[in-house]
Amino acid sequence: MHKLTRHIQHYLPLIGVFLVGILGFRMFAYDRVFQSVIVVATAASYVAWGFVHHHIHDDLHLSVILEYIAIAFLGVVIVFSVLFRA
Amino acid sequence: MMTTALTVLHYFYPQYSNNHKAKLLHSPTLFLLSALLLIFQLFIQSLSHSNIKILGYAANISPSEVINLTNQKRVEAGLPALEYSAPLTQAAKAKGEHMIAQDYWAHVAPDGTDPWSFFLNSGYKYRYAGENLARDFTNPSSAVDAWMASPSHRENMLSGKYKEIGIAVVEGDLAGTDTTLIVQLFGTQLSDTSTSVPLALAQPQATAAPTKLPIATLSVTPTVAALVPAIEVTPVISEFPEENFKVGESSQNINKGFSLLLSPFDTTRSVSLAVVLLLLVVMVADAFIVYRKKIPRVSGRFFAHFAFLGMILAIIIIVKAGEIL
Numbered sequence: 001m002h003k004l005t006r007h008i009q010h011y012l013p014l015i016g017v018f019l020v021g022i023l024g025f026r027m028f029a030y031d032r033v034f035q036s037v038i039v040v041a042t043a044a045s046y047v048a049w050g051f052v053h054h055h056i057h058d059d060l061h062l063s064v065i066l067e068y069i070a071i072a073f074l075g076v077v078i079v080f081s082v083l084f085r086a
Numbered sequence: 087m088m089t090t091a092l093t094v095l096h097y098f099y100p101q102y103s104n105n106h107k108a109k110l111l112h113s114p115t116l117f118l119l120s121a122l123l124l125i126f127q128l129f130i131q132s133l134s135h136s137n138i139k140i141l142g143y144a145a146n147i148s149p150s151e152v153i154n155l156t157n158q159k160r161v162e163a164g165l166p167a168l169e170y171s172a173p174l175t176q177a178a179k180a181k182g183e184h185m186i187a188q189d190y191w192a193h194v195a196p197d198g199t200d201p202w203s204f205f206l207n208s209g210y211k212y213r214y215a216g217e218n219l220a221r222d223f224t225n226p227s228s229a230v231d232a233w234m235a236s237p238s239h240r241e242n243m244l245s246g247k248y249k250e251i252g253i254a255v256v257e258g259d260l261a262g263t264d265t266t267l268i269v270q271l272f273g274t275q276l277s278d279t280s281t282s283v284p285l286a287l288a289q290p291q292a293t294a295a296p297t298k299l300p301i302a303t304l305s306v307t308p309t310v311a312a313l314v315p316a317i318e319v320t321p322v323i324s325e326f327p328e329e330n331f332k333v334g335e336s337s338q339n340i341n342k343g344f345s346l347l348l349s350p351f352d353t354t355r356s357v358s359l360a361v362v363l364l365l366l367v368v369m370v371a372d373a374f375i376v377y378r379k380k381i382p383r384v385s386g387r388f389f390a391h392f393a394f395l396g397m398i399l400a401i402i403i404i405v406k407a408g409e410i411l
Contacts, residue, residue: 014390018397025401030236030410039401046394050386059384063113067386070116074365075398077120078358081127082405085351 010053017045032083039079043072100372106381108372110365119361126357130350133262147266149175149253151226156243156251156270159234163244171273174252177208178269181217182256185267189260193217193411205273216242216272221265222351223408229268232410239410248272263350351407362399366392 021042028034050068054060095101097109109115157167181204184195194200201217218239223229233239242248252271259265373388375381 011389011393015393018393021397022400022404026404029404029406030232030239032409042397043394046390050390053387053390061384063384064386066113067111067116068390070113070120071386071391071394074116074120074123075394077123078362078398079401079405081123081354082351082358082402085127085130085354 007053010056014046014049017042017049035083036080039076039083043076047072098368098371100375100381106376106383107385108368110368111372123357123361127354130353147223147226147229147255147268149255149268152230152253152255152268152270153251155226155230159230159243165244165246166249168248168251168272171210171250171252173208173210174205174250174271174273175254176252177204177210178252178254178271179256180204180208181271182254182267182269183258185269186256186258186260186265191219191221191260191409191411193219201271205271210273211276212273213276213278214245214247214272214274216245216248218242218270218272219411220268220270221260221409221411223266223268226268228406228408229410232406232408233270236410242270242272245272247274249274249278355402355405358402359399362395362402366395366399369395 021038024038025035028038047065047068051060051065054064092103096103097115100106100108104112110119153168153170160167181201184199184204185191188195188197190196202212202215205212205215218233220229220232223232230243233243250273252273254267254269256267256269257264258267260267369388369392373392376383
């Protein structure tokens, strides 16, 4: 929590991206393709954020990047599964 | 028993055996989880290609309700209500049945049959024509709301060019899944020379497919341009026999195989919710334990992961069944 408040300027853009993603997903509820693009773009932004954030903090390791990619990939798989079954 | 407990701890609790990070949160496990979810989707897909019938959406959609809701939206927008048309209803029914028979979900059939041919085949000679399609909605208002949210479909619903409407709700097997299709057709007969919009506005517009106008549109005589009748806002609620435009395939389905009560959407959503919630809980517990024990480790940021999965959770909750075209 202490780290979170100390680096709030790092987390605000990330939260902003996620909120825009949710808003866009809701606004374009009739357009499956655009919703898919929103999810992929948000996941890519999340991985990019992780890369930049850890690079700034000098703790960028392959395992860390793989962790972000794994979570992003899982998120995309889950959303696509639900989206294309809806 | 002891071994099971140790395995559970290994997957859910940060300790020496998992390098002080719950095994479930390790990258290889997450990739494995993704692969399992993909295999699960393939399994559901294989059911629809097998002899097993899977439940799609047992929707109870009343065509008259769709017409009433459409007219309600038009009246709210200051447009006259559309009148029920029996030939348009017949055309909508024919289109829905054609989609089921030919197993497609599109405005134009794979064999090249366009929507306008259904108008003509039912004896409806049109000046203007439009088509909206919907599938798998659980109630009429969700379908109408989805059309209203899409600019091109909304344009069809709120167009002053159209005078009549025909709706058919067709149930059948589309790509191996029980499906409820809603076909909404709009039209103005060729003999109708009045129009509630100036000619300039009634010209074909370069928008999405559903608003395509037939060649007949171009034959509007210049005298029509001057006719801009006062807009009536009285909704027209016609007497329409429900059974005439609600089509089902239930009798055909009986002999196709046994039914498995499985809704692909609901099942996928439930599994997805369970996976995301489990990950969030394990993630919170893992972060709490590591923080309390002051364990130093190389890892991604908990808050970033938590926020991302929170977004995924919100999206799973937001997604609604139903698709429009």
